[in-house]
Amino acid sequence: MSVPFLQISAVSKLYPGDVPSGLKPTTFNIEPGKVTAIIGSSGSGKSTLLHLIFGLLTPDAGAVYFKGDRVWGPEEKLIPGHDAMRMVTQETNDVNLFAKVHENISVLLPNTDVEVKKNRTDQLIDQLNMRRIANKRVADLSGGERQRVAIARALARQPEVLLLDEPFNQVDTSFRDGLQQDIRSIVKNTGLTVIMVSHDPAEVLSMADDLIVLKDGEILESGAPRQMYQHPQNLYTAKLLTNSNILTREQAAICGIQTDKEHVVIYPEWAHVTSSFTRKHFTIKHILFKGAYDELILENEGVELRATVTDSSKLKEGEHVHVKVDRFLAF
């Protein structure tokens, strides 16, 4: 049997307190050359898990194995963190502010051959789309540009695993998209393994090959993003992955949905405004322009429902409309 690339084997780390927190015994494997995203609400144990994988924390029990060898904790290693891994967080600040971008990268490369060093620096600058800023001092860069430098520096050390802990938090949306695409390209072209922690659903859905949902220090479910988005097994996952409508059974009945389950989840794109008179009657409370689409806040007997439409030009706030729900999930 082949040895797993990265094996998390019954690893736990609990912090004492009125309610113990941290990570309960957790087991899973990470495949090489993929982006694995860990998502969960605040305090669910995402950072604890990432730090355990990297060897920045010693587990209470269990162990992490990288290609079959145990990852040592901080007490067992002079410089904490596994040598084949690198971590970038939103606070990563080990850059030299007064050196230029290309100097920040080349200083980390082996001094053996000047030509090789230059080519590798150029390659990292291109991979992270930094040609325009290569000759600027880091002190003069924006937050998002500095994050690119931090990632390039992490990659300069040729890690097999790149760990990203909410690295795009301070980066504005347009910059984020570009950086996410660049990281996906690097994964595809180099076989790098990325493990990222995030609580931004759009980010994990677009970046991850595998998604792990953490709740209260335990894995609740895992799988491919598309499958998990369409068929979440838990209310918690459905809430995490999109800004869904969560209705009680009674509220769902007002929308014409009968179920014996406690909660009904309706994604905004599953609710359609229609002219059919056989459907339920709602009032448009607000029309919110979101750019590529509009979001309607609809109301009926005190029940609010969010629906998306691509063209709201024929709709008015205060107008009565009918709503057809294509699909719902019941938990």
Ligand SMILES: Nc1ncnc2c1ncn2[C@@H]1O[C@H](COP(=O)(O)OP(=O)(O)OP(=O)(O)O)[C@@H](O)[C@H]1O
């Ligand atoms: N050093 C510590 N001492 C005590 N409790 C801790 C410590 N580190 C983390 N915790 C607790 O463990 C739980 C998990 O924390 P962790 O930082 O792993 O969560 P997270 O999912 O990354 O949260 P966030 O999204 O807010 O960063 C939290 O309840 C946190 O308060």
